Amino acid sequence: MSAMVPVDPQAMGKVAVLMGGHSAERAVSLMSGQGVLAALLAQGVDAQAFDPAQRDLGDLKREGFDRAFINLHGRFGEDGTVQGALELMGIPYTGSGVLASSVAMDKIMTKRIWLAEGLSTPAWRQVDSVEQTVAALAELGAPMIVKPAREGSSLGLTKVTDAAQCAQAYALAARHDPEVLCEQFVAGDEVTCPVLGTGAQARALPVIHIVAPDGNYDYEHKYFTDDTHYIVPCDLPAGEEAVIQALVLKAFRTLGCRGWARADVMIDARTRQPYLLEINTSPGMTSHSLVPMSARATGMSYEQLCLQLLASASLDNPLPAHAGD
16 A cells, blocks of 8 residues: 555445444444444445444354454454454455454564564563562663553553552553553653555555643543644654654564554654554544544545555455355
8 A cells, every 4th residue: 555546435345344342442443433434435335334242243244244444442353353253254354464463462472573673662571460560660760651461542551650659550450451561661752653555565654743731642632632732744853754664664564564553652852762662453543543644644535544444455364265166
């Protein structure tokens, strides 16, 4: 998807827009899905809403859906599970495949791979108790981020500045996921960079500089307030945007991602070194979402973005033709 290609909406067939689901990010998923559904319908695509929390996924096969646009966020939608089910049913879907989705959902596994490939990411420790969280703070220094390893939208995240906060921070993260990640806090500019495409054709979209109130880019500021400022084209010093785009593309390809994704990056204010935080393989598509915002800066409308993503739907392993057909 190095550039917009003509797409015949009728050729997309019967499309399921997967939204809602069972994760803690259900509300955001529903907002994303309704936006995508409206955009596809407006362009003549035969699209229908499909909520896996309310319907059997097998209905996708039984009712003859040809493609799936995945707007599920978090577990049971972004973690390889739904992708695996769609693979077995032979229904092409948007976004990354089973392995890349599963790995990218797990921040600890993602960090291990990025570090093995020499990509910069903040120092971290995996913990399974309050005592280990306190020890991590002593090693990593304050401030420190404590968060669930497999959750999104900043759910369960705490910025710890003192050992007395570790018990509450660990308990909050552990409520979302038994695997808890402690991460060195990087003070500086927070940016995000989407990627569209697959393999050698993947390209990074414009970087967005995120300026949240008091640097607190939490769940509320991401989706439900207008207090956060998004600067795109970004206002970074000359040359930094290209460096970040190159880093994000490497991060995307290293995990084997395809179709689209969005990587979050912190830039150290003192050294200007960028650090990868995480990569989101099923980014939001709400009115506040960042991929549409970045795409718009290139001249691509929300509707065009949705159609291009739908056209990129694919399978890891297309099913062979049935014997005797």
